[in-house]
Amino acid sequence: xxxxxxxxxxxxxxxxxxxxxxxxxxxxxxxxxxxxxxxxxxxxxxxxxxxxxxxxxxxxxxxxxxxxxxxxxxxxxxxxxxxxxxxxxxxxxxxxxxxxxxxxxxxxxxxxxxxxxxxxxxxxxxxxxxxxxxxxxxxxxxxxxxxxxxxxxxxxxxxxxxxxxxxxxxxxxxxxxxxxxxxxxxxxxxxxxxxxxxxxxxxxxxxxxxxxxxxxxxxxxxxxxxxxxxxxxxxxxxxxxxxxxxxxxxxxxxxxxxxxxxxxxxxxxxxxxxxxxxxxxxxxxxxx
Amino acid sequence: xxxxxxxxxxxxxxxxxxxxxxxxxxxxxxxxxxxxxxxxxxxxxxxxxxxxxxxxxxxxxxxxxxxxxxxxxxxxxxxxxxxxxxxxxxxxxxxxxxxxxxxxxxxxxxxxxxxxxxxxxxxxxxxxxxxxxxxxxxxxxxxxxxxxxxxxxxxxxxxxxxxxxxxxxxxxxxxxxxxxxxxxxxxxxxxxxxxxxxxxxxxxxxxxxxxxxxxxxxxxxxxx
Numbered sequence: 058x059x060x061x062x063x064x065x066x067x068x069x070x071x072x073x074x075x076x077x078x079x080x081x082x083x084x085x086x087x088x089x090x091x092x093x094x095x096x097x098x099x100x101x102x103x104x105x106x107x108x109x110x111x112x113x114x115x116x117x118x119x120x121x122x123x124x125x126x127x128x129x130x131x132x133x134x135x136x137x138x139x140x141x142x143x144x145x146x147x148x149x150x151x152x153x154x155x156x157x158x159x160x161x162x163x164x165x166x167x168x169x170x171x172x173x174x175x176x177x178x179x180x181x182x183x184x185x186x187x188x189x190x191x192x193x194x195x196x197x198x199x200x201x202x203x204x205x206x207x208x209x210x211x212x213x214x215x216x217x218x219x220x221x222x223x224x225x226x227x228x229x230x231x232x233x234x235x236x237x238x239x240x241x242x243x244x245x246x247x248x249x250x251x252x253x254x255x256x257x258x259x260x261x262x263x264x265x266x267x268x269x270x271x272x273x274x275x276x277x278x279x280x281x282x283x284x285x286x287x288x289x290x291x292x293x294x295x296x297x298x299x300x301x302x303x304x305x306x307x308x309x310x311x312x313x314x315x316x317x318x319x320x321x322x323x324x325x326x327x328x329x330x331x332x333x334x335x336x337x338x339x340x341x342x343x344x345x
Numbered sequence: 346x347x348x349x350x351x352x353x354x355x356x357x358x359x360x361x362x363x364x365x366x367x368x369x370x371x372x373x374x375x376x377x378x379x380x381x382x383x384x385x386x387x388x389x390x391x392x393x394x395x396x397x398x399x400x401x402x403x404x405x406x407x408x409x410x411x412x413x414x415x416x417x418x419x420x421x422x423x424x425x426x427x428x429x430x431x432x433x434x435x436x437x438x439x440x441x442x443x444x445x446x447x448x449x450x451x452x453x454x455x456x457x458x459x460x461x462x463x464x465x466x467x468x469x470x471x472x473x474x475x476x477x478x479x480x481x482x483x484x485x486x487x488x489x490x491x492x493x494x495x496x497x498x499x500x501x502x503x504x505x506x507x508x509x510x511x512x513x514x515x516x517x518x519x520x521x522x523x524x525x526x527x528x529x530x531x532x533x534x535x536x537x538x539x540x541x542x543x544x545x546x547x548x549x550x551x552x553x554x555x556x557x558x559x560x561x562x563x564x565x566x567x568x569x
Binding site for chain 1: 463466472475479
């Protein structure tokens with residue numbers, strides 16, 4: 058296991074472009090084991106994209122991501138490429154030196170890409186994800202939703218998976234819904250099931266992408282309660298959220314993102330009481 | 346109307362029984378073949394669209410769809426019978442031709458079903474660490490297939506009636522039986538009426554069966 062000095066996930070200079078739209082413009086982030094990080098920021102600032110890059114649902118366009126000290130993504134050659142473009146004389150020594158370096162890096166990074174393509178599913182097994190729209194499998198019962206991945210990926214036998222699923226369902230208070238289909242559940246119940254489904258894979262880290270944004274106000278509480286308990290048990294979590302109360306009380310660190318970069322990162326108390334970034338001050342004055 | 350000449354004399358009803366058997370065998374064979382082919386083509390095209398893989402495979406599939414949906418099945422049957430599958434029994438030729446033809450329609454129907462499944466399902470599957478094949482097999486295909494069912498049933502019903510042209514290549518199906526009886530009795534109305542009624546009964550029975558199946562599968566068919 059990773060010790061406290063070695064981050065579970067380490068993100069360096071992460072870039073993501075959709076066509077010509079640059080959503081992430083160089084994000085650095087270290088997630089230590091046991092961290093509960095809340096990511097807040099205005100719509101379209103790239104917080105969801107950052108989260109989705111962490112388990113490679115979205116392929117970044119540049120930068121690097123390390124999971125437990127192993128590269129799961131590395132593309133640093135794009136920086137060299139930009140430098141090369143800036144040099145007008147394509148025959149200068151400086152350009153040629155850059156080009157050699159670029160080719161060398163490209164070789165190394167292509168190799169990483171190739172290995173990662175084969176092991177991407179193993180990385181994702183270590184990273185649980187909860188979506189805004191729940192994304193439960195509608196054709197399966199709650200129990201089968203939870204046990205599908207552990208059984209198919211041969212993490213355990215059917216009996217073990219079901220016993221574990223029932224224990225987890227018990228914990229979130231939905232054991233009686235084991236044989237129900239998702240369409241018969243409320244939003245809050247669906248999201249709690251989605252959390253259990255991710256937990257059943259025994260991930261090292263859980264990512265939450267606005268888990269309460271699609272819920273009726275009445276149901277937000279029951280989902281946040283489950284998440285709070287999870288945090289107390291020591292689960293490493295990265296939560297993109299608009300729930301400032303949750304961020305304040307549960308998070309160990311809060312990150313404010315705006316325009317594709319991290320503008321401010323601090324402990325909750327300092328973050329809310331003494332914000333330094335101008336954009337953050339403006340944001341907080343609107344949401345608090 | 347001459348029911349005696351059409352059905353009773355010389356045990357002609359037995360010809361109809363054999364014709365029904367022939368029509369049903371060809372239809373079922375073609376449906377099975379069509380589903381197999383259609384699912385494969387639909388999956389290749391879906392995977393090509395979502396994951397940008399099987400580029401050449403998708404091109405081949407497109408060509409197949411264009412050719413077999415763009416030409417009459419009657420002409421396809423003649424070409425198969427007279428050129429491609431000359432050495433095979435006519436029943437096999439009929440099954441293969443209708444299977445390939447129907448497969449093209451089935452492929453597009455199933456692809457439509459697959460594409461109607463929300464992308465969130467792909468992402469949820471991937472985020473759990475399932476491989477692409479597992480996501481396809483256990484998450485996308487069951488949902489897409491179910492959504493395609495009503496349109497698929499339509500295709501099967503159309504297929505059964507289309508097989509009425511197999512008499513052209515010498516297969517004695519329900520329609521051909523009527524022609525043979527007419528050749529003896531010189532009275533076309535009753536034999537064709539019997540043939541029409543038989544098709545109608547087959548289609549009604551099938552429709553009821555499929556309705557039952559659809560109901561059985563309808564559980565949990567809403568967005569999660």
